[in-house]
Amino acid sequence: MPSNPAKDACRAGRLVVVCTPIGNLGDMTLRALDVLASADAVYSEDTRVTSKLFAALGIEAPRPLRLDENTLAAKASEVAGRIAAGEVVAYCTDAGMPGVSDPGMRLVAAVRGEGLDVEVLPGASAASTAYVASGFPATSFYFGGFFPRKQGDRAALLAELAGLDAALVFYESPNRLVGALRAVADAFPSRDVAVCRELTKLHEEVTVLPAPEAAELFARREREGRIKGEIAFVVSAPTAAEHAAHAQDAAGQAEACALQLAQEGRTQKDIAKAVAARFDIPRNEAYAIALAARESAGGAE
Secondary structure (H helix, E strand, O other), X not given: OOOOHHHHHHOOOEEEEOOEOOOOHHHOOHHHHHHHHHOOEEEEOOHHHHHHHHHHHOOOOOOOEEOOOOOHHHHHHHHHHHHHOOOEEEEEOOOEOOOOOOOHHHHHHHHHHOOOOEEEOOOOOHXXXXXXXXXXXXXXXXXXXXXXXXXXXXXXXHHHHXXXXXXXXXXXXXXXXXXXXXXXXXXXXXXXXEEEEOXXXXXXXXXXXXXXXXXXXXXHHHHOOOOOOOEEEEEOOOOHHHHHHHHHHHHHHHHHHHHHHHHOXXXXXXXXXXXXXXXXXXXXXXXXXXXXXHHHOOOOO
């Protein structure tokens, strides 16, 4: 029987990244069901979770094979070998989009590194769901994965992101949520926070409050033992007042730097160039700051 070129193309060896529901089983796409049922092999982060999903949805697929952080190094070459031999290999993690804060990212990189094809199926993602659920008027968002565990790392990250004109989205565990919210309240007391718990599940909850109030509310709930489930939280974008304060602070730092350079005897041109590069300010503004610094230091060009 002659081969069917269209069918052969559909069966070309490749890795298919399959998105699974983050809670509600109704969010499983028809395309994902078709791929899992027809794949030559299915690898998953936790075979127990994936097997339960298959049973709940009546998916007749190959028995899932384990591929998590601990086995990825050993299994990546195995997966690449199967794909190179022409097999379709599906990969899914515990929930949501593989590659977002889980081993899928490294698996995709390994397969692409071998020059093999990767196909990604769209679907549910807690990060984008939380961003939309927050209702914050930001045209972009930054996804930071899991929020840092240590207080110093949290403060450093938020300071680094302070000037970013975007909503900030993070994952967090229930037992660290209060510490995370307190860090946000300390860094951004004028911003709002949306705490999104158990998204798409039966007890879904989205709480939107000013950061200090959110920290206080969930601290009270923690004392009562009532924080459970999977959590994503969203921090609103900088306010106009924050932008103005940030610009004023940056200008002050630029002026102080320029004065120090002027006192060291640097030329106006050198000062302007250094200030523009370090503080990312317009060239004309940098020259004005350099001129003022030279005059304050008693120098002349």
